[in-house]
Amino acid sequence: MSKALLYDATLCIDCKQCEKACADENHLPYDDATAAESIQSDHKFTVVLAKNDKYMRRLCMNCNDPACVSVCPVAALRKTDAGPVTYDADRCMGCRYCMAACPFGVPKYEWNKLAPRIRKCTLCSNRVQQGKATACAEICPTGATKFGDRDELLAEAQKRIRDNPQNYVNHIYGVNEVGGTSVLLLSSVPFEHFGYRSDMPRDPLPLFTYRVLSRIPDFVPLGGIMLGGVWWITHRREEVAAAEGGHPRKAQDERRKP
């Protein structure tokens, strides 16, 4: 069963304890200066954004069919059955295609290191493996961030909107965006206010490249035979022309060949 997070912005009080717990879990320093930073970076995997007393978390969406996983040439990024998208720095060669491909701009890079790694939230894959909730969900004092099975969280999110339609925009972010994500968001203001794009394709992004890539195994033998055939024809034509033109004896020799 795939795990997920449900973040309900209407319950959030901007205490930033999720940020702190996330930093501790990932062995990252966290102080007032870090707390004040409002963008995700190589040292801050989740941020709570505040705008006019409305809040919104940003973190890796851990997509169901992630663009980053599909583009990684060395399979350093992987989608686990449990939900988290994990990263293996030892495999990574640093091409940064994941950064270019991610529709949410999540993967960050250690630009100033000589052996740089991709850094991002991995939905606390170690904790999830042990059957625990993510650090951010465990610490959340109001239940704004909730950890659980994706199907159950989705049903709960739908119920919350149904029960209190005046409190929410009628949209659960992450249900259909790029084929669905393991982070589901509820909000009382449009998600675009916090930089979540509303024009995301419904199809998983890997489909866009796979439609082309999947034809390659057919193309290679087909193309090879065609090129070989063209070579054969162009050269054979010439042989015939030469033979018919000035060398009848050789043409006869040629005909006698099996």
Place this chain on the structure above:
Amino acid sequence: MKIKWTFWKFVFVALLAAGFYSTIVRFTQGLGRSTNLSDQFPWGIWIGFDVLCGVMLAAGGFTLTAAVHILNIKRLRPIVRPTILTAFLGYVLVCAALMFDLGKPYNIWHPLIMRNPHSVMFEVAYCVMLYTTVLSLEFSPIVLERFNLQKPLKIIHAALIPLVILGVLLSTLHQSSLGTLYLIMPEKLCPFWYSPLLPVFFFISAIAVGLAMTIFESSMSAKHFGQQLELPILQELGRVLAVVLGVYGVLRFEDLLHRGVLKQLFVPGYEMYLFWLEIALSLVLPLLLLSQKKIRNDSQGLYLVSVLVVLGFITNRLNVSITGLESSAGLRYTPKWTEIAVTGAIIATGFALFGAAAKYLPIFPAAEPPPFSETHVAEVAPVRSHAGD
């Protein structure tokens, strides 16, 4: 004459020195210090120019080998060697540029054992590795001839046609794959350039650039080595180029029409100017010039056309990889001087290597073009030796 030579020598040394300094900064202080790349903009000119344009400019290699060896257009044989040399150098330099751009270049071999066949980058990595090998084999007869090594020459000649076919297949795959790379960014790349047809556009434009580079090289070698292609060959290349550009242009605008982007192309803005710059250089001006019989049949005119086409499609690649992604990233990327210096040094090295090869190896036909497959043909089928003359 002597002063000019000193000037170019000075430029060359200056480029190498700046590149050397930048290399040190890159490998002692990391990508952050040596580039203007950021989390918002992870790919810069090392990908956009060195890799995308480098591979594109090397396209003459497969275009010409296909024309001569597969389609059997013998008139073009004298230019096969220079284009193979360009392609080979191009790919070697692309690999060199990758060593700068990769965060952990010492892991560049990882795709060999760590596979993800769903990744376009994985396919590009394999195609580049295999095609560089094919190119070095296609190039090897030139070196082998120079040192008169007959035995390996025979082996290469015997394997030439399969090698050429493999080379054409690999080139087709990854020239187009460089376009496929961007298919996964439908929400990021500006609609002027994002299209499901990106792989097709990259492939067709690579052929156009391959032809243009052949004309360009012929003129360059005329100036510096006193070697040049016969005018009829250039004229023929020009005519094929016109057709390829025509096909590309029609496809490009049909695509824009069907995606409903045509109107946006006339709304003034950053992307609009660079789009029309690209179209003017790569399509409008070359096609206008080629439509004039006087220019189409003149070697200087064709040289001008080839320069325009090359510049136009360099603009195209930079638009796809940089311009088109700036708005969604919310910033304007300008390369740091160290990035430009590395690129400059790589280009300078390319010119120097080409010059050295042209000087010391039998690249350009002396009086009679050295027939590529004469020994091969003579042995396998006696009839063909007549056909081959």
